[in-house]
Amino acid sequence: MKTLRVKVSRFDPQTDTGPTLVEYEVRVHEGARILHVLHAIHDTIDPTLSFRSSCEAGQCGSCAVVADGKPVLACYEEAREGMVIGPLALPVIRDLVVDLVPALNDIPGLVPKQGCQPPSYEEMEAIKPLRSCISCLACLSVCPAVSVIRFAGPTAMRQEMRLALDPRDSVDRVTQAVESGLFTCTSCQACWKVCPKDIRIPGKAIEKLRALAGLKGLTLPRHREVNELIRTTGRSVAPEGPSFLEQVDEVIEPNGEVKGTVGFFVGCMYTMRLPMTPLDAIAVLKRNGIRVIIPKEQICCGSPLIRTGQPDYVRTLQRRNIDAFAFRGIKTVMTMCAGCGSTLKHDYPETIPFRVMDISEVLLEYGIEKPARLNVRATYHDPCHLLRGQGISSGPRELISEVIDLVEMPPVCCGSGGGVRSGVPEEAHALAEKRQEEIKKTGAEWVISSCPFCEFHIAGHTPLPVKNITSVLAEGYREKDRRPHRENQA
Ligand code: SF4
Ligand code: SF4
Numbered sequence: 001m002k003t004l005r006v007k008v009s010r011f012d013p014q015t016d017t018g019p020t021l022v023e024y025e026v027r028v029h030e031g032a033r034i035l036h037v038l039h040a041i042h043d044t045i046d047p048t049l050s051f052r053s054s055c056e057a058g059q060c061g062s063c064a065v066v067a068d069g070k071p072v073l074a075c076y077e078e079a080r081e082g083m084v085i086g087p088l089a090l091p092v093i094r095d096l097v098v099d100l101v102p103a104l105n106d107i108p109g110l111v112p113k114q115g116c117q118p119p120s121y122e123e124m125e126a127i128k129p130l131r132s133c134i135s136c137l138a139c140l141s142v143c144p145a146v147s148v149i150r151f152a153g154p155t156a157m158r159q160e161m162r163l164a165l166d167p168r169d170s171v172d173r174v175t176q177a178v179e180s181g182l183f184t185c186t187s188c189q190a191c192w193k194v195c196p197k198d199i200r201i202p203g204k205a206i207e208k209l210r211a212l213a214g215l216k217g218l219t220l221p222r223h224r225e226v227n228e229l230i231r232t233t234g235r236s237v238a239p240e241g242p243s244f245l246e247q248v249d250e251v252i253e254p255n256g257e258v259k260g261t262v263g264f265f266v267g268c269m270y271t272m273r274l275p276m277t278p279l280d281a282i283a284v285l286k287r288n289g290i291r292v293i294i295p296k297e298q299i300c301c302g303s304p305l306i307r308t309g310q311p312d313y314v315r316t317l318q319r320r321n322i323d324a325f326a327f328r329g330i331k332t333v334m335t336m337c338a339g340c341g342s343t344l345k346h347d348y349p350e351t352i353p354f355r356v357m358d359i360s361e362v363l364l365e366y367g368i369e370k371p372a373r374l375n376v377r378a379t380y381h382d383p384c385h386l387l388r389g390q391g392i393s394s395g396p397r398e399l400i401s402e403v404i405d406l407v408e409m410p411p412v413c414c415g416s417g418g419g420v421r422s423g424v425p426e427e428a429h430a431l432a433e434k435r436q437e438e439i440k441k442t443g444a445e446w447v448i449s450s451c452p453f454c455e456f457h458i459a460g461h462t463p464l465p466v467k468n469i470t471s472v473l474a475e476g477y478r479e480k481d482r483r484p485h486r487e488n489q490a
């Protein structure tokens with residue numbers, strides 16, 4: 001047995017103006033789950049504590065709570081000393097009990113067809129990744145889209161796709177999904193990352209439904225324009241001046257000893273719209289002994305087409321990009337756009353003849369020269385496709401902290417992904433406004449990120465300078481070169 005101290009959110013809407021955190025100390029067995037702790041509080045300290053549970057085995061979904069900021073199943077997650085336990089971000093009925101009914105009512109049911117056959121073996125296999133939902137609604141509670149626009153939410157979309165694959169169902173699921181907000185999903189992947197059943201809703205349901213919507217002519221007009229631009233120019237955005245690729249040599253040798261060689265996949269936004277950022281990256285890589293090869297025939301990675309459900313031309317883009325790097329014998333392809341990196345890592349064939357690394361991974365693998373410290377307080381915005389898409393969180397923070405003091409804010413979507421910035425601009429704007437509120441709370445002087453879409457979008461909604469990690473490192477090096485030698489050593 002052991003003693004654990006936890007804080008639990010208590011709230012009775014009949015009598016309280018808002019929730020309060022109450023600390024409890026309980027005796028529980030080794031390996032106790034959150035649910036054991038809640039039972040111990042209820043049975044030995046306060047019988048009025050309200051929470052839900054049923055199966056106590058990860059099967060019914062009724063016990064979902066938020067532990068230390070993350071939705072989890074209370075019967076599954078081990079309790080830790082100092083843990084803070086609260087309700088899901090849904091309307092609270094009392095303490096940890098939330099109102100599930102409206103959202104559960106939004107999850108569609110099968111409407112049977114007359115005289116249909118049961119699903120074939122192949123159809124059952126296709127449905128498999130979507131059917132293990134236990135209706136815990138953890139996904140809905142973290143979805144940024146539902147907080148600003150009418151959207152039935154991730155598990156409703158999962159169910160629409162599941163039913164679209166079922167030959168017994170009689171409803172036009174694709175049109176229904178579009179009407180329920182299919183194109184408002186920002187592809188942030190938060191729903192997938194909190195799902196206790198690991199259901200990959202963005203990839204397995206939303207992108208698939210969007211592709212089916214395309215077959216019905218329901219793709220958003222702005223997304224069709226982007227598709228056309230990619231097919232005619234190879235790029236998802238038009239240039240606004242000389243592109244990065246036009247400004248650099250194909251091979252850039254580092255200063256001094258060569259520690260490593262990478263091929264640089266630049267991405268549409270950085271090369272066409274924000275070339276100063278990859279130029280900063282080149283300066284940082286040169287300074288740190290990394291040879292950079294930049295195949296000029298590289299084109300869009302295909303992410304804008306995959307996310308918006310227009311997969312037809314993606315194979316062509318993939319083949320041309322793979323050939324561009326493979327032809328030069330490049331073994332490591334470096335990205336600095338979170339979306340391109342995630343796409344190359346997860347949507348390209350597993351047989352690609354090179355490994356893909358984000359620039360933060362490259363810099364940390366080879367090690368960097370210490371830059372000068374700048375007297376600035378900054379906050380870091382985790383790009384969804386870097387944090388959740390590539391699991392990269394501590395590396396960027398390690399690099400940034402070499403230069404400035406970092407103040408944290410919650411890692412939520414800025415609203416620029418999934419074709420939302422172009423297709424549903426009012427939603428993108430509302431999400432960026434919420435992001436700006438979080439930025440303001442930190443008191444930061446700069447915002448730092450690692451994705452051109454996030455940087456561009458956030459910059460349009462904050463008065464603060466928004467910078468890429470490599471630009472911050474480059475500033476640190478410029479400052480180091482300006483300062484007298486002795487000062488840098490201090
Ligand atoms: S990917 Fe993000 S925006 Fe889309 S449904 Fe999931 S949580 Fe919501
Ligand atoms: S999809 Fe996953 S997170 Fe969402 S309700 Fe179902 S089990 Fe819970």
Ligand code: FES
Nearest residue numbers: 056059060061075
């Ligand atoms: S009590 Fe059923 S899933 Fe936790």
